[in-house]
Every structure is written in structure tokens, then in C-alpha cells.
Amino acid sequence: EAGVTQFPSHSVIEKGQTVTLRCDPISGHDNLYWYRRVMGKEIKFLLHFVKESKQDESGMPNNRFLAERTGGTYSTLKVQPAELEDSGVYFCASSRQGPTGELFFGEGSRLTVL
Amino acid sequence: GEDVEQSLFLSVREGDSSVINCTYTDSSSTYLYWYKQEPGAGLQLLTYIFSNMDMKQDQRLTVLLNKKDKHLSLRIADTQTGDSAIYFCAEITGGSYIPTFGRGTSLIVHP
Numbered sequence A: 001e002a003g004v005t006q007f008p009s010h011s012v013i014e015k016g017q018t019v020t021l022r023c024d025p026i027s028g029h030d031n032l033y034w035y036r037r038v039m040g041k042e043i044k045f046l047l048h049f050v051k052e053s054k055q056d057e058s059g060m061p062n063n064r065f066l067a068e069r070t071g072g073t074y075s076t077l078k079v080q081p082a083e084l085e086d087s088g089v090y091f092c093a094s095s096r097q098g099p100t101g102e103l104f105f106g107e108g109s110r111l112t113v114l
Numbered sequence B: 001g002e003d004v005e006q007s008l009f010l011s012v013r014e015g016d017s018s019v020i021n022c023t024y025t026d027s028s029s030t031y032l033y034w035y036k037q038e039p040g041a042g043l044q045l046l047t048y049i050f051s052n053m054d055m056k057q058d059q060r061l062t063v064l065l066n067k068k069d070k071h072l073s074l075r076i077a078d079t080q081t082g083d084s085a086i087y088f089c090a091e092i093t094g095g096s097y098i099p100t101f102g103r104g105t106s107l108i109v110h111p
Helices: none
Strands: A005-007 A010-013 A019-024 A031-037 A043-050 A053-056 A065-068 A075-079 A088-095 A109-113 B004-006 B009-013 B018-024 B029-037 B043-050 B055-058 B061-066 B071-076 B085-093 B105-110
Touching: A005 A088, A010 A019, A019 A088, A019 A109, A031 A075, A043 A065, B004 B085, B009 B018, B018 B029, B018 B085, B018 B105, B029 B061, B043 B055, B043 B061, B043 B071, B071 B085
Parallel strands: A010 A109, B009 B105
Antiparallel strands: A005 A019, A019 A075, A031 A043, A031 A088, A043 A053, A065 A075, A088 A109, B004 B018, B018 B071, B029 B043, B029 B085, B055 B061, B061 B071, B085 B105
16 A cells, blocks of 8 residues: 655755645545644644545644645645745655544655745 | 654663653543554554553554553563654544544664
8 A cells, every 4th residue: 555645755946936735545434634844943833635536734834824635635835925934844644544544644845935 | 842742762672662742732632543654655554552451562663542641652572673664653533533643753773
């Protein structure tokens, strides 16, 4: 069974540019989560999808961040325009039975904004 | 302050026991987790404990929960170099149902 895959693994962009991160969850996992870790700090929750619906987006920092999960399969997280403080590692995770069960994480997408 | 706090680094000698500590603030925590992140990999669930338990043992791993002090610990017996990784404590509370993670403890195992 393939794990959670994320693309790109590393992206370097300039302030003001746009970046789109992609996450492919494990097949059959309805729950998909985005988290972000800024260097040395805690892993912060961004949002949670159940299938294609946003169940909880309370962690999204501002309206420069847009997450979608069309068709309830893969998800994208777009940052537009990117700011310096958006730098960090963006993790995607999926689960079958909801947040109280085991979350399966991808390797993360490292975003560097210059 | 942070909801889940951990020290950043722990260095141990191979063969010794490691104890990684975590404190949390929400007394309504229902599930508490330990995730492990090896270099270049995603987080993997290592073990978990329900809030109505005090201890859980799984081979070399022992999880201790002190609800009164809101303190969780992970003990790794006979620590090996392969145990070198970042260990994240996480909790789920009654209100949110979304895991809240700490900043992770880097465990360094040296010969």
C-alpha cells in the first residue's frame, strides 16, 4: 500500500510569488489534514478535510492560504502571495477513522520564501 | 504559551534508557500520542495512551501518564542508534478532536 505522498519535497520561491503544494493521501482514507512546522516550533494544525468537505479550517493563518480537495482524493494547498513567515515544512496526513485514530504522514514539503 | 511542551534535545549513550517528557495544558485531553520522525521521513505513530490509563508498555517502550500534573513521558529501554529521531508528543482534547502536537524532542544516541 502506497503511503501519503507530497510534492514538491522542497520549493524555494521569492516573496510575492505563488506556490502550490500537493498531497496524495492513502487510498480509501477520507480524512486529510494539513499541518505546518516552522523551524524549531510545534507542528501546527491548518485544516482537516473529510472527503471533499472542509471539516475544520480554524488553523489557516489568513486568506493567502487556499486548500482544496476536489473529488475527495488528492489535495492542494496554495499560498498566494507568499510571505517570508510562510517558510516552513508543510505536512499532509491522512486517516481512515478520523482524528482520534492513527494519522499517516507524508514526508513534508519544505517551503523557503526569500 | 504552547499547549504541548517538550524539551528540544536529549542525548543518551547506546544501551541506556531514554526518557522523553511532555507536559500539556488541557485537562480534558482524551488521547495522548507519541509520534516518531526519522530523518527524511514523515511522522509515524509509535504508541498512544487513553487518558483513563496510567501506564502502557509495549516491548521497549513504556508510556507513563500523570493526569494530575498533566505530564506524559516515553521511556525507551536499551536505546539503540536506530532510535535516533525526533519524538513528538500530541494530544486530543474533548472539544477539538484534532491532534495538537508539541515541538518535538530530538533524541541523539551516541556509542
